[in-house]
Amino acid sequence: MRVRGLWCGAGDAGMTKESVDAFVERVADAGFNLILPNLKQGHGRVCWPSKLFPSQIADGYQDFDLPRHLIDACTRHKVELHAWFIDFMEGVQHPNPKWAMLDKNGNPTDSEMLRGKRFNARWMCPARRPGYTDQWLVPLYREFAEMYEFDAVHHDYVRYPGDLAPDQYCFCDYCLEHLPLWAGYVTRSMPERAFNHPTYDREYLESHWEPSPRVLPSDWASLSRSEKSRFLLEEGFFEGGRKDLDHFFYEYRTHWITEFNRECANAVRQARPGMKISSAIFKNPIQSGRFIGQDWRRHAPYVDVAMPMDYRDHFPGSFDDYLVLLAEPIEDQKVWARDFREYYPGAAINFMFWEEEIPLKALALAAEFGDRTNAVVFFGQIAARLAHEDRELHDEIAKWVGFGGAGDLRDAQRYVSHKREQFFSVPSGGSAPAFATRLRVFADNPPKSYWPKEKLERLVGTVERTGVDGLILFCEGHLHQYGLWETARALFV
Template sequence: MALKHKAAWCGSREAGLSDDSVSEFIERMHECGINAVFVHLKGGDGLLYWPSKRFPDAVAPGCDEFDLPAALLRECRKRGMQLHAWLIDFFEGTNGAANQRHPEWSLRNAKNQPTTSEILRGRPVDLTWMCPARRPGYTDQWLVPALEEFAAMYDVDSIHHDYIRYPGDMAPDQFCFCDYCLEQMPIFNGFVSKTYPDEPFYHELYDRAYLEAHWEQSPRVLPRNWHLLDRESKCRFLLEGSFFQGGRYDADYFFYTYRTFWVTEFAREAAAAIRRVKPTMKISAAVFKNPIHSGRFIGQDWRQFAPYVDLCVPMDYRDHYPGSFDVYLNLFEESIESQKFWARDFESLWIGAAINFLFFEEERPLVAAERALEQGDVDAAVRSFAAVSERVRKFSPPVAEAMDSLAAGPAALESALAMLKDFRCQTPVGYYPADKLHRLIDRIEATGVEGISLFCDAHLDEYGLRSALRERFGAN
């Protein structure tokens, strides 16, 4: 079945800050058959790309003078295209205005340090993630009011949540233990009675075979020495302890429940605020491929979002799957079938796919060869390049020849490195096989879902796929 909605996630800087640049930007997407765009308007940099009256110190440079969303909306409407406002929810660059004003609103680990204290792949994390749970905090004082203001100002086709979750690629189990969460998590989970805080409520009988069978009377879960424990020990208990002293180590179940609750609660509060100011406004969300797994690891059990989100867009990116391209396609299709079930209470389901990750086989050997040459390791460069040398030769014989002549000495190395870099910056159209994109779209169409969203507009140029897409989707 042919796809009805053919969408792409698009950057905001790429659109420029003039009527002409925005018109050209939207026209370029329109030309290749895209009929819906998700444009980045609340940034991962913590900036707002609209002239916000409510948060003027967070407005991106130039967006106070030029009304970017209004211009995007005009250009999309002229062409019968949908415009969705892609808004980053829970992180704020390194130093977003919300974090500057309220550093206490950020996620904290057991040591009370923000996400920027974590090391990821050898480097400090450069994103400050914000706590979804704290009230008053980032969610109710900043994020929801920002979404509400946007919804009141613009008639876009949806408010699009992204990063509606806890961080996942670093320390998935370490957040959040901010002061608020540390105090509220035991209360939320019913680990202690407000009326009888010191009463242990041991069971009077313990008359059943399994200790956990005595759970209904809600014993005090916090250890008796809770008030004496230091911060890190409290956090350790909340993550690694047990509901029953002497029972199974099941405290993490409650830790994860607390996190999924607050992420879903944000979806609920956002929907209430958006629908209050614009009752017909749709809401969409970019989510991870398996809500059971993402519920455990990033607090995103998106099955629970259905009352608060109309359009579900799972990001079925290849880097979220193991194996070869063919293995990816098979697992991808299997995911979509499951997603149709998980998303059955949503109004619609579009499948998100990332363009760049389709081309691991063609791109990674080039990157590896380039790195090896930068380190002067000719043998490693030759070995890496071998995987793509015939393909490169087909599209750019001089680059392949330069790599062949590497053994000739340092000058040959410099020249091969320069040519390789050029090849990567200005890759000839066709080097990245459009066939992969077609096969991906075939699989989506086979599942009968309504739409696709491609990540992202810049990759269409980088991987030379605009004409392939136009051929596939047909000019609008």
């Protein structure tokens, strides 16, 4: 493949000129020729000496000009350089809370709970003007483009929140006022007139849509925020008609994300003609248009390089299912991305290892709880790998759970699926076995050889067979974590 890219954390490059050069050299040596360091981070901090918003500079980057050193190192090692920005997700301490997205109760995203924990980020409203988009985000892109001759800037989180309440934003004051105007639910010059159709002379109520009757109910002004929000998301264009206003709600969100792309491209291309714009987007723009306002087919005039995140966690099923399913959206993406100058699918390294990682973590936990009943199920899934890495530890666990027949993964799988009932009947021991601490140490930092390197080979092979001429991997830290530098080198150099 011609283009081999890698998303990286800013911290991966270290804080000296020498460490940045060593970092880029290591990446280039493993065969990567494009990197995307994260320079506007998830908590809203930036990793360059910004003159616009000096209070938002991440610690240490006031004095250490990381982008400058990255340019030098990437020029030396012939690596293409994209500045990765987290767009609409900010820290909870963002200095202008008025620009935050609000739900139907007027609360920002950090008031939500996600998987049992408080959601620790504040998403900003893409629509509000003046607001976060035109007063903060676009100016940051402009400043970066003016200061640094990177090959590209890179969008991420260019959307509404997805794993968090995908229908509940945004109902800020601006959106409550402007969505109805944008969608033509009311006229500006005669806002009180209902403009009902003179005759309803056709079978389908919706066939009378064209004179644009007033959609808002007559008591709109006196409705509460939650009542207005409910109306905009759940009611219909015609009272008594189809409940179709959600269509306009989703279109409104898609419009503003597209509009941001347009404004950003204007600013970047004016500041530095020739600088490219790339974008990390979701795998299916039709679905992401509905759920997160990201119909990226519409971004083509404003984005040069499409990089859909075809991560395993965006697909159902096992790793083998993933390799089969992955080829499908790539074929579709070739069409969806045909108006972009370049298109490279992205894949995540960490999610490849669920089969090895999740049962190992669960097993360590079960041992700490003295829970033999569940431990046997998790052990069965990784027994062969454990035996290969640490025979002694494997045997101790096998003895404890009363299971010694893990010849290979297939045996273990058969054992787990056919003899599980027998083991569920064994009462839980209740106290942690002696090896629990050793197992915890192993699980927290397994030897690199624990991870099946062939998963990366199979993934890259699958992508290669689709005929695309690039692949972007997430991320640099995972190459360390799963010990994949040599595998990458063998594949890419």
